Each structure stands twice: as structure tokens, then as C-alpha cells.
Amino acid sequence: MGRVMVVAGEASGDMHGAKVIKEMKKLNSDLDFFGMGGRRMRKEGVDLLYDPTKLSTIGFLEALKHIRLMYKILDKLDKAMEERKPEVILLVDYSGFNMKVAKLAHKRKIPVVDYFAPSAWVWGKWRAKKMAKREAKIASVFPMEEKVYREAGAEVEFVGHPLLDMVELNLSREEFLKKHNIDENDLIIGILPGSREQEVNSLLRPMLEGAKKVSMSYPNVQFILPLADTIDRDIIESKAKGYDINLKVISGYSYEVMELANLLLIASGTATLEASCFGTPMVIVYKTSILSYLLGKLLVKIPYIGLPNIIADKEIVPELLQKDARGEKLAKEALDILKSKKKQEEIRQELKEVIVKLGKDGATKRVAKLVLETGGIKVDGIS
Incomplete structure (x- = not known):
């Protein structure tokens, strides 16, 4: 059985994480998922160690209110890495927190795929350099993101933006x-x-x-x-x-x-x-x-x-x-x-x-395949 750890923070990350998990299950039906996320990931069968989606904040100072709690959760995730030994970790958005998760994973030599990676093209190239140093593979959703991370030395695959698959009308x-x-x-x-x-x-x-x-x-x-x-x-x-x-x-x-x-x-x-x-x-x-x-x-x-x-x-x-x-x-x-x-x-x-400029549809499927291949997990289904 392939073990995949998925870490998402806000409601949007929970949604994107759940969609990738669904596609992964099509590619391999024998997978065990655990990590951090919300109700959508739980619905896809993820064993949630913590649900942080109700803590969503905007701004630096607002996020500081929860910093002690975040470090407690990091410790919990680190122990889960040690005990459950995932083949690969999928990080979804939640950039500040997930940069720390990537550091923990790197120390334990667990491969990481980062989807909606830290916005180095907004906040500075140092973020891209840190993720490159931690050997995180970047599933890039923006063209400017791909450029910045590639220049920083990270392994990058431009998957395109998943909203191209999501934007559908229910009513005419x-x-x-x-x-x-x-x-x-x-x-x-x-x-x-x-x-x-x-x-x-x-x-x-x-x-x-x-x-x-x-x-x-x-x-x-x-x-x-x-x-x-x-x-x-x-x-x-x-x-x-x-x-x-x-x-x-x-x-x-x-x-x-x-x-x-x-x-x-x-x-x-x-x-x-x-x-x-x-x-x-x-x-x-x-x-x-x-x-x-x-x-x-x-x-x-x-x-x-x-x-x-x-x-x-x-x-x-x-x-x-x-x-x-x-x-x-x-x-x-x-x-x-x-x-x-x-x-x-x-x-x-x-x-x-x-x-x-956002690429072609099918981003979620490309991320699912990338995660399994990065973890050395067999891809045997038809997506």
C-alpha cells in the first residue's frame, strides 16, 4: 500500500488537495492518505490529524495569533512522518506553514511535491531558494512561478491552473x-x-x-x-x-x-x-x-x-x-x-x-501523477 501525506491549510487548499487525492485514487486504488486538511479531504478518506480550515486569516499580524498552535501541529506532523513513513508528501498552498513542513520532510529524506507553492514571485526569490534547498518538487500553476523556481534551482513541472477544470456553469x-x-x-x-x-x-x-x-x-x-x-x-x-x-x-x-x-x-x-x-x-x-x-x-x-x-x-x-x-x-x-x-x-x-497563459485543462490529473511518480508509487489506473 502506498502511503501519502497531504498537508493543506485553508478551505481552498482543502478543496484542491481533495481533488488531487481523488485523481490519485484513479491511478492507484491501494493508497493510504493521512495529514492535515478539512472536510473535503476527510470525505476523500484522509485520516486527518488536524483541521485548520477555521483558522484562516489574512495578513502577517493576524497569523501570529495562532503561531503557538501552529508549532504544536508541526510537531504532530513530524511525529506522524516518523511513525507512518509516507513515500511522498503533497503540500497544498498554506505557504509559511508548509515551508516548515518541507524542512521537516527534507530532514527525514521524504520527497515532497508542493502545489500552489510559496509565492516567490510576490514575496522574493528567497522563498524559491529555500524550497529548492529542501528539494521540494514544484507543481507550478503560474508561468511566472515556474520561471522564478527554475531560476532558483528547483525541479519544476508547469501543470497549469486547476480552475480551468473547475469553472463550469450549473445553470444556463x-x-x-x-x-x-x-x-x-x-x-x-x-x-x-x-x-x-x-x-x-x-x-x-x-x-x-x-x-x-x-x-x-x-x-x-x-x-x-x-x-x-x-x-x-x-x-x-x-x-x-x-x-x-x-x-x-x-x-x-x-x-x-x-x-x-x-x-x-x-x-x-x-x-x-x-x-x-x-x-x-x-x-x-x-x-x-x-x-x-x-x-x-x-x-x-x-x-x-x-x-x-x-x-x-x-x-x-x-x-x-x-x-x-x-x-x-x-x-x-x-x-x-x-x-x-x-x-x-x-x-x-x-x-x-x-x-x-494559465495553460491547458487537466492540471489536477497532472499533479496526481506527479505526486505518485515522485514517491515511487505505481501508477496503474486510467485517469
Whole structure:
């Protein structure tokens, strides 16, 4: 039986880890999985030593609150490596923590595959050099990531981004409009404040303030907020009170909203790439604690924070950060796009080029095969 340790932190890492595990089981039915993750990995049969998905934080200082707990978990994982002797370890995102796991694995001479590796192209090449020194094999999802890690001496395979496999609609445009009683002639603006409560607390109010100002110019506008399954509806509805706008809060269907919308007000993160798959114009918003932001400015090595802009290496959609993330500025950027058909088309074309750079579909399958081959585990199934 092949033994695979999988370590993921946040909900997104749990999701990607579970998808890779599912593909690994197709390639070899005799596998034993254990490690750290959430409910999706547990559903795939992983023996979880700890579930950290409820501890998701944004920013350096916010993460420090859990540092003692993290070291206790590291010790637990180290003991599991010694006792259960996995053939290979799959690290999924959770970069700061997983860099330490990679160090432990290297000491024990256990091969590692890092999927959504530490963002060395954002925070500095030292991260890539450390992972190269620890002999972690990098399953690269971004073209700029592949370049930085290869230059640092790491073994890298560009697998492409898994969202190309994930972005699928459950309802057609007509079905979605009918289900949620939306007039097809309305201007549609999606509001996506993020999947963490911390993001919602920081971003929803300025988004709603911006929405209110936009509605003064477009009386027939319909705002739609697809509710992430990690966020309580009561939190959204309590914050939305007092804003006299035509807002629908719906459960799920974020891809349908991205596809349908004329424009998105969206939190910085992977959702911006998902929206790029539909070519939908957007205004990217980001806000964290002032100390975390200032520290980030000292460390970040790139001029943009939005993934579409980073991949394009230029600003193709506006970014509003920190003090600029307020209603008045959101409305101005939104209206500049909405009032210009030429600008909308330019953004759509640029976003298409961004998606082309993410490679071809099938990333998850390629990662699964890479993990098994790296661990010397037989690949005998048909994927």
C-alpha cells in the first residue's frame, strides 16, 4: 500500500488537495492518505490529524495569533512522518506553514511535491531558494512561478491552473434569470466580498456604498451577491441594512453571476481569475490591517495585487487598495467601465490572454501523477 501525506491549510487548499487525492485514487486504488486538511479531504478518506480550515486569516499580524498552535501541529506532523513513513508528501498552498513542513520532510529524506507553492514571485526569490534547498518538487500553476523556481534551482513541472477544470456553469443564463426572478434587461453587477469573514467585514460596506452610488446613474441595476458557503447569510444581510439598492443575496452560483454580470466588484484572490475565465470586467478590492499592509509593502516585489494584472504584467482591471477601497472610488472606477463599451471590450480581450497563459485543462490529473511518480508509487489506473 502506498502511503501519502497531504498537508493543506485553508478551505481552498482543502478543496484542491481533495481533488488531487481523488485523481490519485484513479491511478492507484491501494493508497493510504493521512495529514492535515478539512472536510473535503476527510470525505476523500484522509485520516486527518488536524483541521485548520477555521483558522484562516489574512495578513502577517493576524497569523501570529495562532503561531503557538501552529508549532504544536508541526510537531504532530513530524511525529506522524516518523511513525507512518509516507513515500511522498503533497503540500497544498498554506505557504509559511508548509515551508516548515518541507524542512521537516527534507530532514527525514521524504520527497515532497508542493502545489500552489510559496509565492516567490510576490514575496522574493528567497522563498524559491529555500524550497529548492529542501528539494521540494514544484507543481507550478503560474508561468511566472515556474520561471522564478527554475531560476532558483528547483525541479519544476508547469501543470497549469486547476480552475480551468473547475469553472463550469450549473445553470444556463436563461435558467439562472428565471430561477432568481431577474429581468434580462437589467444591468447586472456582481458583488463578491470574499469567502472569509475577515474579508467580508473589511470589504462589504465599501462595496455596498459604491453600489449605492452606481445605482444613482443606473436606476435599472440589479446587484447580486453569491453567498460563499463559509459565510453566514445573517452577516451579509445585517451589513446590507440601510443601503437602498436592488440587492439579491443568493446561495452559491458564483460562476453564473460571473458569467452573467456586466461588471464585478470583487475581492482580490483566486475569484478574480475565475471571473477572468468569463472575460467579465471587474474592479478588484483589497483591505487588511494597516500594519500588515505596511509590512507587505516592504516585502512585496511586484506592482500589482490582482492576479489578472500580475499575470498580464500590467493593469488591465483597476485595483483599489486600503484607503482607496471606499465607496466613492469604487463607484468612479465602475462607472468609467460601464460608460465605455470600448473599455469593456479591451478588458475582455486582455482577460482572454491571461487565461491562455494559465495553460491547458487537466492540471489536477497532472499533479496526481506527479505526486505518485515522485514517491515511487505505481501508477496503474486510467485517469
